[in-house]
Amino acid sequence: MKRGRGLTVLVGGVFCVAVISLYRMLELMQGAEPQGAEPQRRSDTPGQDLSRLQQKIDRLEGLLRNNNRLVATLREAVLQHKLWRTGRSGTNSSSDSAHSQAGTPPGCRVAEEMKDSADGIQLLNVYDLLPFDNPDGGAWKQGFEISYHGNEWEEQPLELFLVPHSHNDPGWLKTFDGYYHDQTQHILNNMVVKLNEDSRRKMIWAEISYFSKWWNDIDEQKRAMVKRLVKAGQLELVTGGWVMADEANSHYFALLDQLMEGHQWLQTHLGIKPSSGWAVDPFGHSPSMTYLLKGAGLSNMVIQRVHYTIKKHFARQQTLEFLWRQNWDSSSRSDITCHMMPFYSYDVPHTCGPNPAICCQFDFHRLPGGRVFCPWRIPPQPITEHNIKERALLLLDQYRQKSRLFRSPVLLVTLGDDFRYVESSEWDAQFNNYQKIFDYFEQHPELHIKARFGTLSDYFAALHRRLSAAGTTLPTLRGDFFTYADRDDHYWSGYFTSRPFYKRLDRTLESTLRATEILYSLTLAEMRRFHGDGHLVADFPAREHFQRLTAARQSLALFQHHDAVTGTARDPVVVDYGIKLFHAMLNLHQVLQSSAHWLILLDKNQYHYDQSQPFLKMDEVFSAHDALPQRTPLMLSEEPRSLIVFNPTEQHRSSVISIIVDSLDAHVADAETAQPVASQISAVWAEPSKMSTKAFQLSFIADLPPLALTVYHVTKAPAGSTPRARYTVHRHGKLATMQSEHFQVSHLQGSEVNTPLLLSNKHLRLWSSPETGLLQKLLLQTGLVQQVQIQFLWYGTRTRANQDKSGAYLFLPGEEGEQLYSPSEPPLVRVSRGPVFSDITSCFQHFTHTVRLYHLDGHAGKSLEISNVVDIRSEYNRELVMRLISNVASSNRFYSDLNGFQMQQRQFLKKLPLQANFYPMSSASFLQDSSSRLSLLSAQSQAVASLRPGELEVVLDRRLQQDDNRGLGQGVTDNKLTASLYNLLLEDRRGGAKEVGGASVEHLSMLAHLASLSLCHPPISMVASSDTKLPKLRPFLPLGSSLPCDIHLLNLRTLENPQEAGSPSQEVALLLHRKGFDCSSAPDPLPLCTWSVHEEVNLDDLFSPLRFRSVRRSGLTLLRDHDEPESDRRFTRLRPMEIEAFRVELD
């Protein structure tokens, strides 16, 4: 039945498209005839006749091409439908697999292709293999004794590169400005002087946020010196990101934002592009970051914070250097050479070799009399004629031991630490003493070592030279380096959740930034077209807005630092970050408001910019950096109020828009068509059991075309005309009192008290406990039933005085494990039912939890929305967890995403402590068996775990009274009222997971992608001022249709004008991400968007009627020298899972 209907709809749709296209062709044909052609033209010369004929033929040819493309599209749509049908019948797998392979959309083919090429090291297998027994390794405590004969370097001498570095956190114990003022500016000033003194000296620098700030402070002469140092290869800018980003909590949008911000700065000011990555302090490493680095043109990278057991294993296998490959990549396209530092830390004691007591003696900043010393109690000695031999040989022994852990005789040793090289004396101490040792090596060829200061590029160039000369190749590796442990059972899984308020704010800012970037770029393009002369509208503050956008990009970028989004900075620093995010939000709102204002005006001459009195105002307002956003109540009257809704997604969607109004009855209509839309009035809750009598929530179903601004009219309606939500309230064992003059409120009575609460829409049905209101069971329309219970739990921490305890970084739960959340009194449970949505809210002491069902036809109606508002400020050393318990037979496996970019398989390992089994989740996790998949899609980053089959849990907030000894010097006790938002999606599934060497590559389903897109990019509502007489508004519809379901418009980001700093150029970075998806669950009905069975797409078709004047494929950070030459062909290849960047000009 359903399938038949789906087919009818599809065929109908296809027919419509065909008719419309034919009609357009006819129109074009008529247009091809000269309008009102007059007979006297007949007297034209034969030459003119011929040229007109030629033109006609050209046009016909063009039309034919269009026609062919249309036919191809139609064929594809039909093929696609066939594919789903055959796939669903499950009969073609053996007989016709070759054919089905060819017809499978590329997005769901990637996992399949992986099967044949799963060579190399798979980290999941390494975890299976290792005992994690942590024996004492001697001098190298977490490693082993390293031996060598001494003749290993006779043929090929040891080639040592000592790389000086200074790790500058853009905020941690001090704020960004505090560090800059006290340390960073002095480091950089001294750098210029000290590197200039001796051309053999080198230095690397990573954080462009600091570098660019310093650049603004220095004069032209100093800038010229810096450029000279860069050109001479003495100073290398490594990674080139705005910050050294966290790789666990950051979303790939923001990771790319901070990389682009840094790379664009480097190109503009120094004319360089980085080639080596440097990430020595982020707490674990993600392949999503390597993907972005590779895409930005880097070919090598260094990482440091990796589980000590993994390091030891890799050291034994000589696999500390490897080609890091994406899980899903069956080619070597994504490979990047990665060097993993073998020892405990990036400081000097842990980088020269395995023995920190010896290496510390070669940190000449710790010479006696200074502020820092060696904790191993053997101080360094200045190098003199008398001790040089002994010192050089002692150091050489460490170098030689370290070298035995690598396949090539090239050795990387770093020389630096946090905020090093502040004073000029420190530069002298390090560089002069080391130079003496290097000179000594030089004078003693029998030692077979060539040692010098170097940059990362120096090192990697030598490495590649030696490897290729020896015919050695590095092994490939797939997987990620979470969850990090630096010693014992100290797993850094706490920071996956620490300061969750700001992790949520980060993502809200991120989606606002993306929306603003896109709308601003579209506005400039429309303006240029409007006058026809390429000029912008005079009154529009394009330059000021561009600077607001830039400031917001940089604030989001700064927050990706590994002590910012991680929640591991001191309280005042957290406030400083919060204020920056808050200001960024306000800035973006200004850009959004005035861009939307211009776009929706019918008569553009009525545009007037007034910053103090904007024509449009945001519906949702942020009042402070530490408060949740609030909606402004809208005063209604018989005069319509205009509500403008921006859909920031590239998909047509049906969404529920909620606003606060002062009236119990309201009429909502599409302003363009005057068609009324379905709406509902619900209570606004002043307290859990107290409704507001002045404010009410108006919710309506908005039909939102892709990237469009839609105008709605809201008017006060006659009493009783708007459907109101009906309420049931209950408090188990007690009488729930609730007065309401406006809403119908009932109480559970008699046997109802023990009957599960039921909600349903046309797609699914759910049952909740009448006692707690918490979810118990789900039933899909397809008949799939799944037990899905929601529970809340507490984790505590260890209690004995001498035990290590949880803090900002570490999760060290108490031995008793989790405790079920058992409130002293049962929660107030509120059930609301209405035509637009229905929900169940449970009001507990520490949190308010809501499960909501939207009564929508499309995919938005297929998932449950779960929201929590948490407040644990009254607690002591506790963490609150939300757990889902299902009967999905997931065994010990589950999947969590990495940076919202890809899914990574996880397995619960009993041999590891509880805290080791928690992983970062930025946007999704799921459990599955052969018949169903349960996906939890998330709008913020949090820790996730699956501790038993069928279970999934997320850590909502943590309040920890003590420091966990990683330098922060405080606990996390600045908790706030914190919101979290999810979609829960249950899907039928056919076929098992694809095994790849014990690990399976999986992707979100198409439906999960769409749900996640909607969740992370909610519509943005703005209200038109009611003070003045309203000008005529019209919707803004930039796209003719949705993009294919699997193509995500990651950004449309206006680039800076290279000729005029701080101004927008005509060039825009178009970033597209083609998602890989899982084909074992087919959405029914099929989504409105299509997807291609080919990897080639036509950009002009995708974005029609938007047109691109020029299109240049570029590297991911849009560095000019990565650009491919422009081609006329607008067909371009988008491979599944890959992000492609184009430098375009919108016409």
Ligand SMILES: [Zn+2]
């Ligand atoms: Zn750091």
